[in-house]
Amino acid sequence: MEEYCAVCGAKLDKDNKYMDNMCWDCKFGGAEEYEEMHQKDWTGNSKSTFVTLGASNHVEHERAENDYYATDPHALEIFLEKLKQDGGITLSHNIWECVCGNGNLSKVLMKQGYNVISTDLIDRGYGMANYDFLTMQELPDQVRQWDILTNPPYKYAKEFVEKALELTKDGRYVIMFLKIQFLEGKA
Numbered sequence: 001m002e003e004y005c006a007v008c009g010a011k012l013d014k015d016n017k018y019m020d021n022m023c024w025d026c027k028f029g030g031a032e033e034y035e036e037m038h039q040k041d042w043t044g045n046s047k048s049t050f051v052t053l054g055a056s057n058h059v060e061h062e063r064a065e066n067d068y069y070a071t072d073p074h075a076l077e078i079f080l081e082k083l084k085q086d087g088g089i090t091l092s093h094n095i096w097e098c099v100c101g102n103g104n105l106s107k108v109l110m111k112q113g114y115n116v117i118s119t120d121l122i123d124r125g126y127g128m129a130n131y132d133f134l135t136m137q138e139l140p141d142q143v144r145q146w147d148i149l150t151n152p153p154y155k156y157a158k159e160f161v162e163k164a165l166e167l168t169k170d171g172r173y174v175i176m177f178l179k180i181q182f183l184e185g186k187a
């Protein structure tokens, strides 16, 4: 049976296969790097989850280019655990992280056994670059039933939500880490 890299979609063969579902080009350093990612101080600095998810009032000049604020991986772990406990929603095995950054969310998903495809506008050393989500016409792989899960640039949150809903098939889920104020917005 043919195997493909879950990150970039490359066909795996003896030369480029790093592990099940992943080629050498896309490999991340396994358990060690995963551990490192967790040990980072995500709460104390100005690029923390709380900036990403909106608990901090930062001024415009502090904004990173393309709104690049990586998400604390623990936030997703808590979310997935809660989903399991609550029941009712079962994510697809195939998940598209459409603004993957350096892969914080993708790595957690893959660690939990999901088949993840990761894209971003910018090359941040992870996943596939040069994919402008807002102008994409179709999913990277139409055959599969993808859910979309990400933490989009908040400035364009509405556009990302609308685009994700447009691209997903009926019955699939769109999950976005957003500021709670998003729910209060008129639009």
Ligand SMILES: C[S@@+](CC[C@H](N)C(=O)[O-])C[C@H]1O[C@@H](n2cnc3c(N)ncnc32)[C@H](O)[C@@H]1O
Pocket (backbone or CB within 6 Å): 052, 066, 067, 068, 069, 070, 071, 098, 099, 100, 101, 102, 103, 104, 105, 119, 120, 121, 122, 124, 131, 132, 133, 134, 150, 151, 152, 153, 154
């Ligand atoms: C808030 S960061 C989140 C990164 C990652 N999802 C995470 O949670 O760690 C937003 C990401 O969106 C990417 N981005 C911005 N505009 C984009 C677009 N139009 N299409 C695809 N990616 C975009 C940025 O390059 C950045 O990596």
